Amino acid sequence: MVDYELLPNLSENLLGTLNNNNEYHDIIIEVGNDPNVKTFRAHMIILNCRSPYLQRILSTNKKSDDGALVHIKLTDISPDNFDIILKYIYGGRLSLKEYDTSVIIKILVVASKLGLKELTPYLESFLIENKGNWMEQNFNIIYQTSFDDDSFSQLQKYCNDLISKDPSKIFNSPNFSTIPEKLLVSLIQNKNAQMRVVQIWEHVIKWGLAQNPELPSNTKEFTKDQFIALENTLKNIIPLIKFREMNSKEFSKKVKPFRKILSEDSFDDLLDYFLDSDNEKSEPSTSKEISETNIDSKIITLQQAELISKWIDKSDESTTSYKFKLLYRGSHETIDGFDAFKEFHEKCDNKSRTVTIIKVKNGNEIFGGYNPIEWKSNGYGITKDSFIFCFKNNNNIQSHVVDEKNAVYNSYYVGPSFGNCDLYLYHSIEGGLGFSCKKSSYEKQIRETEELCFVEEFEVFQIMLNLPILS
Structure with a gap:
């Protein structure tokens, strides 16, 4: 028998003691502030073992000789968030997929306050690995939360890395106007702003x-x-x-x-x-850089777009400035049915020099490919200059075509696809916008698994020379 096989039963039993309103409870916890106040019944021995913060409170609130229940107040925690944390304290389980990102951040704050040291880094990792887009769009919340508590080391590193490597994302976020002055100063002083x-x-x-x-x-x-x-x-x-x-x-x-x-x-x-x-100065040159006006992407950063440009030039020091012209954007919400990719083909067929960008659902991976030849609605496209790629946690993978005759796959019934399923975008019979990678016509496997996953959204850009504007 595996050592941990019986733990689920233990978890269920402990949760049962929490939920059963019987005489074994020995503490009442009053949580929240008027008018949002709720009382919880619990067991001092479990709270004492699981939470150093509660242990300190309980050390000054001993049981009385008359058998009355101990009564403590937690006014700076919301009842809803405490309910989630209390169930975790008893059962050791937390299904984060049930909660909005904003709720997970509140749970993180409560977990830190209660001294749940094993839960805090777990929540930080979950946010960084699965909620990257939300955190970029709401960077002010993440920044303030992470630096209000010295224990949030992973989130602090995430914030510092984003400020250092891609400050333009914060400048262009919907909530930019709410960032603190200290953060704005850091952004302006950063030399990587590319603005x-x-x-x-x-x-x-x-x-x-x-x-x-x-x-x-x-x-x-x-x-x-x-x-x-x-x-x-x-x-x-x-x-x-x-x-x-x-x-x-x-x-x-x-x-x-x-x-x-x-x-x-x-x-x-x-x-x-x-x-x-x-x-007197002329209009600043945009050579060797991509300004924020040159790519309208909801998925990739300016630095990633610049890296793609270098890959297209086959050089580590690209001297060509490209404009990423958006041809098509689709998502799991807009693509469905027999003619799922009709609009893609209407807008992208007969267009050459395109880059496809794909964001998977419930993950932080970004995939894509460069097609130097025209998209069609049937047959394979032949080229020696195409490539596919993956961006994940600052780990960039580029894979060149090795089977030139099967470099690009064209079909009216699929989206932009490369090789013989090396990067394959289609409408899954399971429902939704499906995506898979299986090494065949390209030199490297760009995804760790060949299993089907679902796509949040994808974009197709045409790559054009970006000529500087003369004043």
Whole structure:
């Protein structure tokens, strides 16, 4: 018999003692604040063994000689979250798939407070491995949560890595305006932002206005006091902006309307600089970088797009700037039925030099492939320059085609597919947008398993030369 085979029975029995309202309970826990208060009955011996925090509280709340139940209060925990944690304390099980990400974060905070040291890193790992998109979209919540508690080392590392490696994701997140000033400073000082100074300035102004919702949207309507309010909000941010890296048109259009939040001397110096013909700048070149306007992806980062560009150029130092033109975006919610890929073929057939990006459901893996030739609705496509790839936890895998005659698979009934099932996108008979990888026509297996998984969404981009705009 395996040592752990009987543990489920033990877990069920302990949960049974929690749920049965009998005389063996010896403590009442009052959780929450008015009007959301709930009482729980439990057993001191179990709480004492499982939670160092509760152990300290119970050490000063001994049983009385008259047999009355011990009564403690936990006012800074919500009843709903405590109910989840209490069941874990008794049963040792927690099904995270049942809960929204925001609830899991609250559970994490409660677990840390109660000193459940084995649960805290488990929850952190689950969030990082399975909820990456949500955390990027709600980075302000993750950032504040992780640095409010020194025990959240994994989440702190996740935040620092994202700030360091891909700050543009935070700049462009829907909740950017709610990030703390300290984080905004870190983003501006980061050299990997891959954003022009004027774009950073626009985000700074957006953030400053969000902190002062009473301000008009048009600066022409600002009063003197309202300019002062915005200046005070941005007083620690403005000195970090490298205004001289803008061109004169950007300065005139984007900075001049806010000149009253700059010191008079600073604005005059900048004005002299941009009026000096020797310092006149043309539009900043986008060579060797991909600006945020050059890819409209919900799945990959700018750095990942740049890496794909290097792979296309077959060089570690790509000197070509590409524009990723979105041709098609589909998801498990929009693709179904006999003609599931009709729209894909309408928009992408006869288009060459395309990159397909695939995000799987309930995972942090991103897959894709580059097709230098045209998509069709039947037959195999022949090329020696196609490749497929996988991004997972900063581990990038690129796999080149080895069977050129079967490089690309075309069918009206499937989505963009490569090789003989090396990367195969189709509508599964089990229902949903299916995806599988099986090494055949390409040099490497890009997924650890050949089993079917389901797709959250996928995108198809056409790769075009990105010519710089001349002023």
